[in-house]
Every structure is written in C-alpha cells, then in structure tokens.
Amino acid sequence: MTRRLLIVEDDPGLQSQMRWCFSEDLQVSVASDRDSALTCLRREEPQVVTLDLGLPPDPGGASEGFRLLEEIIQLAPMTKVIVVTGREEKENAVKAIGMGASDFYQKPLDADILSFVVNRAFRIAELEQENQVLSQQRNGTNIKGIVAASPQMLSICRTLEKVAPTDVTTLITGETGTGKELLARALHDLSHRASKPFAAINCAAIPENLLESELFGFEKGSFTGATQTKKGKIESANGGTLFLDEIGDMPMPLQAKLLRFLQERVIDRVGSVTPIPVDVRVVCATHRDVRNLITEGVFREDLYYRISEITLDVPSLRERDGDALVIARSLLKSLGDQMDRPNLSFSEDAVNAISNYAWPGNVREMINKVKRATIMAEGKRVTAGDLELSCDTSGTPNQLNLRQVRENAEKQAIIQALQTCNYNMAQASRLLGVTRPTLYNLTDKYRIETSQTTSA
Numbered sequence: 174m175t176r177r178l179l180i181v182e183d184d185p186g187l188q189s190q191m192r193w194c195f196s197e198d199l200q201v202s203v204a205s206d207r208d209s210a211l212t213c214l215r216r217e218e219p220q221v222v223t224l225d226l227g228l229p230p231d232p233g234g235a236s237e238g239f240r241l242l243e244e245i246i247q248l249a250p251m252t253k254v255i256v257v258t259g260r261e262e263k264e265n266a267v268k269a270i271g272m273g274a275s276d277f278y279q280k281p282l283d284a285d286i287l288s289f290v291v292n293r294a295f296r297i298a299e300l301e302q303e304n305q306v307l308s309q310q311r312n313g314t315n316i317k318g319i320v321a322a323s324p325q326m327l328s329i330c331r332t333l334e335k336v337a338p339t340d341v342t343t344l345i346t347g348e349t350g351t352g353k354e355l356l357a358r359a360l361h362d363l364s365h366r367a368s369k370p371f372a373a374i375n376c377a378a379i380p381e382n383l384l385e386s387e388l389f390g391f392e393k394g395s396f397t398g399a400t401q402t403k404k405g406k407i408e409s410a411n412g413g414t415l416f417l418d419e420i421g422d423m424p425m426p427l428q429a430k431l432l433r434f435l436q437e438r439v440i441d442r443v444g445s446v447t448p449i450p451v452d453v454r455v456v457c458a459t460h461r462d463v464r465n466l467i468t469e470g471v472f473r474e475d476l477y478y479r480i481s482e483i484t485l486d487v488p489s490l491r492e493r494d495g496d497a498l499v500i501a502r503s504l505l506k507s508l509g510d511q512m513d514r515p516n517l518s519f520s521e522d523a524v525n526a527i528s529n530y531a532w533p534g535n536v537r538e539m540i541n542k543v544k545r546a547t548i549m550a551e552g553k554r555v556t557a558g559d560l561e562l563s564c565d566t567s568g569t570p571n572q573l574n575l576r577q578v579r580e581n582a583e584k585q586a587i588i589q590a591l592q593t594c595n596y597n598m599a600q601a602s603r604l605l606g607v608t609r610p611t612l613y614n615l616t617d618k619y620r621i622e623t624s625q626t627t628s629a
C-alpha cells in the first residue's frame with residue numbers, strides 16, 4: 174500500500190524542508206491552509222497528516238488549526254494527525270491530543286525526530302487497518318456452525334453453553350431462518366448426549382394423522398398399512414436429543430400425548446398398551462408466539478410450561494448489531510470456496526446494503542442472496558446489485574469525497590428505476606432522463622443486473 178503523507182504548513186521554507194525529508198519514501202502532498210488541506214484529504218486520502226496549528230487567517234494563533242483538526246477527525250477518523258506546534262505551545266499540543274490527534278511535534282524542525290514520529294504514525298495506521306480487517310472477520314463464538322459478533326447473539330450463545338450440559342427442556346423461539354435448528358443442534362453437541370442420536374421432526378410438515386405414528390411409532394397391524402412394527406422419533410432419539418420443530422403447530426390431541434410423555438417419560442406406540450421408557454432431552458422450537466396460541470385456545474398452557482423450562486429468544490438478524498455483515502462475509506467465504514470462486518469480497522455499496530437491509534427471511538434469505546451473488550459476481554468484488562439489494566446511502570454519514578457520493582447515488586437511482594420499470598431499459602432510461610446507450614454504459618460500469626433473475 175502506498176504511504177501517503179499530507180503536510181499542512183503555511184511557511185514555504187518549512188514546506189520544502191519537510192518535503193525534502195519525506196519525498197523519497199512517501200507520496201507527499203502539501204497544503205498551506207485549511208481549505209486546500211481538506212481538498213487534499215478528500216483527494217489523496219493520506220494515512221498521516223502533519224498539521225501546523227498556526228494557519229492563515231490566524232497564523233499567530235491556533236484556532237484555524239484546531240478547526241481543521243476537528244474536520245479531519247470527523248471526515249477520516251482513521252487518519253493519524255501529528256500536530257506541529259511552537260516550543261512554547263505545550264498547552265495546544267495537549268489540547269490537540271485530547272481532540273484526537275495521534276501525536277505532536279515541537280518546532281524547530283529536526284529531520285530525524287520528525288521522521289521517527291511520522292513513521293511511527295504510519296505503522297499505527299497500518300496496524301489499525303489490519304486490526305479492523307481482522308475484527309470484521311472475527312467470530313465471537315466457538316459454537317460450531319454459528320457465526321455471531323453481536324452482543325445480542327453472543328449472550329444467547331453464552332446461555333446456550335450453560336444450558337447445554339443440563340437436561341432441561343428448552344424452547345427456542347424466533348423468526349423463520351434465525352438459526353433455531355442450528356442452536357438446537359448445538360445444545361445437543363455440547364451436551365453429554367452428543368455421541369447419541371439427535372432426532373428432529375417438523376410438526377408443521379407432517380399431516381396430523383401421520384404425526385402421531387411418526388412421533389410415537391406403531392405396532393404391526395395397528396392400522397391399514399402397518400405391516401411391521403416401527404419405532405417413532407421419540408424412541409429413536411433414546412439416550413440423545415429429540416428436536417420438535419414448529420411445536421406451535423402440533424395438533425391439540427397430540428399435545429396431550431406429548432405432555433404425558435414429558436411427565437412420565439414413557440411412550441405407548443400406536444396400537445400398543447405397553448409403555449416403553451425413553452430417556453431423551455427435549456428441545457422445541459417455534460416461530461409463533463405461543464402465548465397468543467394459548468389465548469386463542471390452540472396450545473395447552475400446561476404443555477407450554479413443560480417445554481419452556483428455559484427459553485432462548487433468538488433475535489432477528491435486523492435486531493443484532495453488526496451480525497448481518499459478519500455472517501454475510503463468512504457465507505461469502507464458505508460459498509465462494511464451495512463454488513470454486515475463492516477470494517471474493519463485498520464492494521462498499523454491498524457492505525452498506527447488507528447493513529441497511531431488514532432481512533425478513535433472516536440467515537436463510539441471506540444464504541440465498543450470497544449464493545446468487547457468488548455466481549453472478551464479475552471479478553472479485555460482489556456488489557449490492559449481485560445480491561439483489563438496493564444500496565441506500567442516504568443515511569451514510571461523512572462521505573469522504575464527491576466521487577463516492579455521486580457513484581453511490583447514481584447506482585441507487587439506476588437500481589430503483591430498473592425495479593420500478595420491471596427491468597425495461599427503454600422505460601428506465603426515460604425515467605432517469607438519459608439515453609438507452611448511456612443507461613447501458615452505467616449499468617456496465619456499476620455491474621448492475623439489467624434483467625430480473627430469481628434468487629439461487
């Protein structure tokens with residue numbers, strides 16, 4: 174990476190001395206007032222700035238320098254600012270450090286010391302950048318398969334680690350696709366039952382008349398078609414964990430039978446009156462509000478208390494601070510490896526779009542979108558368009574330069590116009606007030622899809 178230094182100094186003699194000190198190793202730009210310094214900052218994006226506080230129109234004071242320091246820190250917070258002060262201005266140096274300057278240097282100029290201070294600032298800037306990249310990739314939990322960095326999800330993971338070794342019946346609630354089944358498996362994997370079976374059944378997916386025999390098994394001849402005795406899910410989970418997904422959809426008559434099992438820990442196969450003892454840990458999940466179901470009279474209150482000895486309420490992806498991006502990056506890596514498209518990364522508009530989107534289908538929806546983007550991306554950068562997300566940047570604070578603002582706004586307007594016109598290029602170009610060839614050029618430039626594709 175090119176090391177870029179901006180020298181903000183109004184004295185031409187000092188300017189050339191400093192330029193001479195650094196121009197061999199660094200890409201140096203020089204500004205002699207606040208305005209030109211901000212222009213250079215936006216244009217060059219230097220990692221390090223040396224800032225003489227005494228700038229015109231207040232060369233004898235420090236007001237203009239402080240103003241500029243504040244603006245640099247607001248616009249480019251990762252930039253390391255070294256404040257240059259006169260010998261008698263210790264107070265200003267201290268104030269500048271308090272405002273966020275990374276270091277200070279006192280005149281008169283000593284080339285060796287100044288080089289030392291500037292090189293150190295570059296090193297810190299580089300370390301911080303590496304650290305930022307690493308922390309974006311970091312997974313905050315060691316639970317297999319679960320990617321999480323948000324305090325909300327990390328707290329669920331900590332509870333899960335405490336609950337797993339116990340045998341308490343656990344209810345996991347949360348919107349569809351939030352990872353309820355994944356957490357149920359983690360409860361099993363982290364328990365003393367890990368080497369025994371994990372049997373899962375989706376109570377909503379099986380017709381009511383078959384669910385009983387699926388769960389409890391049946392004896393040969395107990396109904397037409399029962400040509401041989403068969404164990405149910407509960408029995409097949411013996412010694413391990415039984416996962417009852419969508420428990421909120423379990424029909425009332427079966428709820429009574431399940432309650433009896435939870436109380437007595439024995440089952441009767443369909444067509445049999447001989448109770449069979451079964452040792453299983455029960456984990457249930459639902460996306461429904463069970464309390465509402467109880468009020469509506471379709472879920473037994475006594476069963477609810479049995480299954481919810483501990484409840485894990487899994488937050489939706491939009492309620493987790495920062496998880497969307499961490500999970501998306503992890504998915505991009507694993508899906509990219511699987512599909513032989515390694516080293517893909519998200520473009521800036523994709524990062525914004527991922528963070529701003531509400532993810533109604535949670536992680537499952539994200540898997541679909543990232544899978545699609547992995548296939549569609551041209552080159553190594555995955556854009557918001559590849560993910561079929563619009564890049565709304567209206568809330569993005571402190572845009573660095575006009576290029577960034579203009580490109581983001583342009584992309585967003587084009588995606589919106591295309592969606593509004595159902596991907597009819599002639600209509601979209603009229604809506605945007607440009608010719609069709611111009612629209613094609615722009616969609617090429619920003620790699621925006623020009624036809625509607627369904628998610629993979």
Ligand SMILES: Nc1ncnc2c1ncn2[C@@H]1O[C@H](COP(=O)(O)OP(=O)(O)OP(=O)(O)O)[C@@H](O)[C@H]1O
Nearest residue numbers: 318319320348349350351352353354355460536537
């Ligand atoms: N935190 C996470 N990290 C990585 N993958 C996740 C995470 N949460 C969910 N997933 C993945 O998302 C998909 C959906 O998760 P899962 O089936 O556990 O959701 P669910 O809440 O049980 O959904 P439903 O209510 O629709 O059954 C799975 O492929 C799962 O592996």
